[in-house]
Amino acid sequence: MFENDLFQLIQYEPATEQVAARPLLIVPPCINKFYILDLQPANSFVRFAVEHGLTVFMVSWRNPDASCGHFGWDDYVEHGAMRAIEISRSISGADKVNVVGWCVGGTILSSALAILRTRGDESVASVTMKILGLSLALLLFAGGIWACVGGAGGPLSQNKGAWVSHANR
Numbered sequence: 001m002f003e004n005d006l007f008q009l010i011q012y013e014p015a016t017e018q019v020a021a022r023p024l025l026i027v028p029p030c031i032n033k034f035y036i037l038d039l040q041p042a043n044s045f046v047r048f049a050v051e052h053g054l055t056v057f058m059v060s061w062r063n064p065d066a067s068c069g070h071f072g073w074d075d076y077v078e079h080g081a082m083r084a085i086e087i088s089r090s091i092s093g094a095d096k097v098n099v100v101g102w103c104v105g106g107t108i109l110s111s112a113l114a115i116l117r118t119r120g121d122e123s124v125a126s127v128t129m130k131i132l133g134l135s136l137a138l139l140l141f142a143g144g145i146w147a148c149v150g151g152a153g154g155p156l157s158q159n160k161g162a163w164v165s166h167a168n169r
Helices: 045-051 073-092 103-118
Strands: 007-012 024-027 056-061 097-102 124-130 138-141 144-148 163-165
Touching: 007 045, 007 073, 024 045, 024 073, 024 103, 045 056, 056 073, 073 097, 073 103, 097 103, 103 124
Parallel strands: 024 056, 024 097, 097 124
Antiparallel strands: 007 056, 138 144, 144 163
């Protein structure tokens, strides 16, 4: 469906007549292949989702080589997760998407969601995280989001290493 230097976006069609209005975007870890969530029919998360009427978009991260050495965290956040959200909405025509992040894919997604929130972007309806250490990039608490958006000093980093509060927005 879409491809850039970091990932391919794969689309799975629902296996039901009745289709959910909002698609599901899955962001798996960039250290595994996407098909870890679709290995066997009996325990496939993707199959479960499409059999329950969901259009599923899956990020398939590129296998990095020496030519990818210049990519940093900000690239995976903005040109990976944020772009996948944008493309999933565009292809599906939905107002919002539901997202699931696994492992470091969830950490990348959490950073993306914090940044989208600071930009006033509310294109994500729901978030589910599986098997991740959220303290690496984002601490969620009732009533708001605290995000560590710094570190690399790239275009998404507003204050290197600074904590930025977006509570009660």
